[in-house]
Amino acid sequence: MSRDITVVGGVYHERCLQPAWDQVYGSAGRAAFTIAQLASGRVRLHGYANRKLQDRIAFEASLAEVELDLVETEQLITFDYVHTLAVPAITPAPVILRKLPNLVVENDVVIRYGMVEADVVVSARVAVYDPQSAFHARAFRENGSSAARLAVVLNRLELLSITGSDDPRVGADWLFEHDDAEVVVLKMGAMGALVVTPDAEHPVPLYASDTVWKLGSGDVFSSTFAGFWAIQGIEAVEAADLASRATAWYCNERTLPPPNAAGLRAGSATPIKPGKGRIYLAAPFFDLGQRWLVEETRLALIDAGAQVFSPVHEIGPGKADVVAPADLLGLESCDVVFAILNGMDPGTVFEVGYAKKKGIPIVALAENEKEEDLKMFVGSGAIIAKDFVTAVYKAIWSLPT
Template structure:
């Protein structure tokens, strides 16, 4: 049997709309349920979520076990890239006795309500904690073979090393894990073993629903490496392909390895350049969107020219030439077309005339208002996270 142990939580997102119960463990167990027989999901079972647990059983054929707890945990997002509001606050969630798991293959996630002590022939560990990731064996967990899947911040925290790759190398050198997978967002992932370091790419998708993408990666890696016996590099590449499919469609379970390899996926390549943020900023809501988009781009390490921040407000004869000069120095325009602001529409037309790619966020707009952007080759998307990623991916 294969066991997935971790949290099952309520997830809600404003845009695009999402309201379901998955969490890391629920989503991971669902992800591998088509190819892996007798998947066991072990978690702290919140009594208010009894119907949701029944739905997971009925939809995916899971065996669900674990102690009952009286409260549920919810994650609320404005959009898939936003920091969620967690209810109750993490410091107010009661800590429960650890869950003990013994199985041939175990995928272990970090949890908010307690911990899991694992004894496995093969284990995959995703700590799911940016602030205080704990070593796999600290709580007494053991595994004949161990793979650790970490994002860059987790790796830095684990090794107390500012360079994420050096941190991953230090973690591997300790000898606790046979495989360390370092996830690097749009830059793909590094797979570190005693035989060396391999890079696997991230793959492009039409839509980008990021909630749970890391869960799917860890689940897919577990299926392809721990269960099917593929090499760490091949398993990580298939996991990256599975993530591309998931963020585009939100569908589970993941496809088989053959189906994933048959899909014509485009790997993302390293790019340079600056994004021009074309958007109105004349009221509080508009300013919030500009600040949020700019912050997300900066957090990704992408240079961004925001007229609000670089030039500021002022009379048109002063700010317009400076804005267009800034646009000339950018390689992609990310335009917020909501409201059909005249200045933003002008900037889009200017970019099209100069041959600069345009990605436009357009929500609740009349089809007539989109005829020119669509007819001139602009990429039109309807959710914020997808718009941000499509703009970054359009950089050369």
């Protein structure tokens, strides 16, 4: 059955320092391009956009057969990332961003994303809502939006912001009672996803990818879920599983759209079983750049659910006969070693060799090292990643189940 679909939300300029990225998408733009091939009817992208952004996105929209309905604004909103797990710098800063009038959307199927510059009031037969705001997320119906059928797709911080609880069952029950949601899909990063209905909870695995590209991966998950659940009528758990497969594909390819359902099912995606344990952070920390990377790595691993032993935090500086035994004792208590090999610091290389001798799995970040210099690491079974986020995820995935 042909259905008109509106995707509404932010359309923004996105830039990333490492790996390099300079594109115009935003959550709504990415979602529209993701679901275009899943829809038998018209797909319309609605939102605000500066003229420069409209010009940049127009060609891709024509190729994807996405109809643009962008309201012109003088504001050019940019999200800048150091890496794809980083908190972005938003320009203009949110505190001085000019708020624009609410958008009003009425259609058979609406996929609504949160926006930094405005709100969206929806009237739909079927709606999928991704709030896209960790600190000021609002319930779907709070602004007068309505839908006969509603799926809410969100992460734990958004669940906490809306419901007051980050417990999946408690938060989902709040959404069932107060937002009249039919299904809640909780995105849990490296731990996969959870589909919650009024009477059941269904875990959905994360699927492995050779590289991990997080900028927009949550958008791909929510929009692919929307395409299968709201447009094609696929049951929620299967739709979420297909969305997880599509997200792994996107992490590898960094392009859109992902394959259709048949293509995703036929792929060789490997589910990740969540593990638990402690990760030893082997890295130099002798200048500002090195220390910044240690801090960034430690926080990323903790946010992904791991315990971390970081020598500079746990032991600190000191004499060799005190520091070395304490560091190695900490290493022996860990399940995985995350090594930052940039610059081939002798202490870090020693710790990697020690871990290998002890049979502890090794994941290493080596951004600019020569292939010859990595030969012993690769030949002895260490997992080598050339970008930060991939290395973080590979370390999490190496924890024992």
